[in-house]
Amino acid sequence: MTATPTEISLLRLATAGSVDDGKSTLVGRLLHDCKAVFADQLDAVERVSRERGLAGADLALLTDGLRAEREQGITIDVAYRYFATPRRRFILADTPGHVQYTRNMVTGASTAQLAVVLVDARNGVVEQTRRHAAVAALLRVPHVVLAVNKMDLVDYDEAVFAPIADEFTEYAARLGVPEVTAIPISALAGDNVVEPSASMDWYGGPTLLEHLEAVDVEEDPAAHPARFPVQYVLRPQSPGEFRDYRGYAGQLVSGVLRPGDEIVVLPSGQRSTIAGIDRLGEQDVDVAFAPQSVTLRLTDDLDISRGDVIAPAADAPTATQDVIATVCHLADRPLRAGDRVLLRHTTKTVKAIVRSLDARLDIDTLAEEPFPQGLSVNEIGRVTLRVAAPLPLDDYTDNRRTGSFLLIDESDGATLTAGMVGTPLHADTATTPTVDAAEV
Numbered sequence: 001m002t003a004t005p006t007e008i009s010l011l012r013l014a015t016a017g018s019v020d021d022g023k024s025t026l027v028g029r030l031l032h033d034c035k036a037v038f039a040d041q042l043d044a045v046e047r048v049s050r051e052r053g054l055a056g057a058d059l060a061l062l063t064d065g066l067r068a069e070r071e072q073g074i075t076i077d078v079a080y081r082y083f084a085t086p087r088r089r090f091i092l093a094d095t096p097g098h099v100q101y102t103r104n105m106v107t108g109a110s111t112a113q114l115a116v117v118l119v120d121a122r123n124g125v126v127e128q129t130r131r132h133a134a135v136a137a138l139l140r141v142p143h144v145v146l147a148v149n150k151m152d153l154v155d156y157d158e159a160v161f162a163p164i165a166d167e168f169t170e171y172a173a174r175l176g177v178p179e180v181t182a183i184p185i186s187a188l189a190g191d192n193v194v195e196p197s198a199s200m201d202w203y204g205g206p207t208l209l210e211h212l213e214a215v216d217v218e219e220d221p222a223a224h225p226a227r228f229p230v231q232y233v234l235r236p237q238s239p240g241e242f243r244d245y246r247g248y249a250g251q252l253v254s255g256v257l258r259p260g261d262e263i264v265v266l267p268s269g270q271r272s273t274i275a276g277i278d279r280l281g282e283q284d285v286d287v288a289f290a291p292q293s294v295t296l297r298l299t300d301d302l303d304i305s306r307g308d309v310i311a312p313a314a315d316a317p318t319a320t321q322d323v324i325a326t327v328c329h330l331a332d333r334p335l336r337a338g339d340r341v342l343l344r345h346t347t348k349t350v351k352a353i354v355r356s357l358d359a360r361l362d363i364d365t366l367a368e369e370p371f372p373q374g375l376s377v378n379e380i381g382r383v384t385l386r387v388a389a390p391l392p393l394d395d396y397t398d399n400r401r402t403g404s405f406l407l408i409d410e411s412d413g414a415t416l417t418a419g420m421v422g423t424p425l426h427a428d429t430a431t432t433p434t435v436d437a438a439e440v
Helices: 023-033 039-051 067-072 099-109 127-138 158-175 208-214 424-428
Strands: 009-017 079-084 088-094 114-120 143-149 180-184 228-234 247-251 262-266 270-278 293-298 309-312 318-329 340-345 348-361 368-370 380-393 404-408 415-421
Touching: 009 023, 009 099, 009 127, 023 079, 023 088, 023 114, 023 208, 088 099, 088 208, 099 127, 114 127, 114 158, 127 158, 127 318, 127 380, 143 158, 143 208, 158 180, 180 208, 318 404, 340 380, 340 415, 380 415
Parallel strands: 009 088, 009 114, 114 143, 143 180
Antiparallel strands: 079 088, 228 247, 228 309, 247 293, 262 270, 262 309, 270 293, 318 380, 318 415, 340 348, 340 404, 348 368, 348 380, 404 415
16 A cells, blocks of 8 residues: 555665674664764763774664674674654664574564665675575565675775676576665765765765665555454453454455455355454444454354464465475574474464475575485575465465464474475576476
């Protein structure tokens, strides 16, 4: 739904890049130059910077909030920052650059509409740059910005910037990334972050902030089929106005629903019609659209419980117990064939078993190694799962919410793996040499 003239749109973005590429400094510069830093915060940063013998404020300290981060000068956890300009509101996830924290980048980018991938102009595209590009492509982040940082350390030379931009854009295209915008910047000096650089007159594109304010992230909810995972069944059973009330509450994760729509409940396959839609403080609204939280009332009393999905009868997902997915493994313990896990999909958790590990992705070549012995932390691969009860799944390329899931350790509840239904990277890298499991 397009924002009205009185509304300010929201952009969710994530930063990523290799170690010491300057992500935290960039975020600090962005916040500082947008006047989104309180005076006491800036005073604290300046005081700590002086104690370290620095001539000026280390803006990276605005985001590195953990003591270990400040002591080591690295980012460990995802730091969320909220700021706004007259044109747009922003939720920014500053994610770590170290390879062992790639899983944190998955967390930060999972809901992002735009990813800013930083590259040190002196080092160019490195393995971790390619890894972060692959994660952004895997998570179907629709917009990617390549910020070539530290241009002040290479004399603002266009001949340094251009080949880096070309190499990254070519790699991203092989991953299926639909759009890459390359911007030369200096986070430390502020060049092309909020204000245009006086030292790079050869660059005629937008500053980073100008691009963030202008990129089109508005989506029409009606462009995707409706998906409504049931979170709670409302049955007051009390005398008075709501004596016979039965409603199904949850968040509409995609699409649009209206009273009178024919629906199907999955995985049971029961059919009914929407009798009414209620929102907090409002009854019988005309329409509900993602991502609103609403309560649906149906014309029939059906056996519906938490974890069921309500969808249009004419455009419903298929409920299946066999899941082929692309995953990013997040735990220190390797994922192996035969592992018994819990699978959490929207509001439902079911038991599952890893039937096979079909392939592991080589980040450098984008080739797939068939049938690995296991997936280690931060590795990306394809798996086949068998779940104990049918799940209504969409392909991740069609729906990020109902096409994603988590694998959880059933013994302690720890998150093991982030999964995307289907093979989003495999399909987009068809020109890259791969080995299909069926041919082995």
